[in-house]
Amino acid sequence: MIQTFSEDNFQTYCDLLSKKDKHLKAIIKEYGYPPMWTRKQGFETLILTILEQQVSLAAAFAAYKKLKERIGVVTPAKILAMSNEELRECYFTRQKQVYAKELATAVTTKKLQLKKFSLLTDEEVRTQLTSIKGIGNWTTDVYLMHALQRTDLFPLGDIALVNSLKETKQLHPHISKEEMLSIAEPWRPYRTIAAMILWHAYIKKRNIKIEH
Structure with a gap:
């Protein structure tokens, strides 16, 4: 099944993740909802x-x-x-x-x-x-x-995402990818949205300006 997020459901998915995970909930409480980072297809x-x-x-x-x-x-x-x-x-x-x-x-x-x-x-x-x-x-x-706005990706090739996950969950610096994926497992089928919450924390903590 193909599942996508949109402006209509994005914050609802954020709320669902907040109920599942206290750390994601704390990020939203401190910094608000993440932007819905999207790009044109093509x-x-x-x-x-x-x-x-x-x-x-x-x-x-x-x-x-x-x-x-x-x-x-x-x-x-x-x-x-x-x-x-x-x-x-x-x-x-x-x-x-x-x-x-x-x-x-x-x-x-x-x-x-x-x-x-x-x-x-x-x-x-x-x-x-x-x-x-x-x-x-x-x-x-x-x-x-x-x-494509698919809801369930968790790209561990992304350094900012990995670092934010380690900071948020206070993980060992040399934790394996398998262990990180197991931490993200309960966030299915909304791991994309969890990733965006973690990116949001990473950017806000460092006061990074994102150009579009």
């Missing part, structure tokens, strides 16, 4: 997510902004028309130049049909996206959470 969002791999959000957004200034709406055809030099001027590393072009080729050849993703299960989306060079589980998780 190619441009996947390019932004590739840019976010392994760098700060600020660095990724600077590259994305530079790309938008150069080409406007980000489409597969425009990415394929850019030289590696032009992509480098938009702060794409050599690896990310390859990833962006691989993704653009997959969309152009209809190997990926992004418009159909809303009809696919999380695992079907994961299988298709991770078949593209440079797109792994973290990028897929982020797309499922923010663009």
Whole structure:
């Protein structure tokens, strides 16, 4: 079953998690409900997510902004028309130049049909996206959470999420991924919303400004 969140149910899901978990409840009590972080479905969002791999959000957004200034709406055809030099001027590393072009080729050849993703299960989306060079589980998780608004993702490849979970639950610094997943298990089928609550705490504690 495909389950999504929206403005109509997001805070209801936050409330359900608050009843299940005192730590999540404490975050909402202190900082209020988290923003409902969403992005448009489609190619441009996947390019932004590739840019976010392994760098700060600020660095990724600077590259994305530079790309938008150069080409406007980000489409597969425009990415394929850019030289590696032009992509480098938009702060794409050599690896990310390859990833962006691989993704653009997959969309152009209809190997990926992004418009159909809303009809696919999380695992079907994961299988298709991770078949593209440079797109792994973290990028897929982020797309499922923010663009497709699926309710039950918990991306342990995300450093901010992991650190917030450790802080909130006062966990051992070297706790295993398996143990963290078992802590998140009772939050099913709303682990995406739990992740957003934990991100909210992380951002508020550090007074981080998020650009959109």
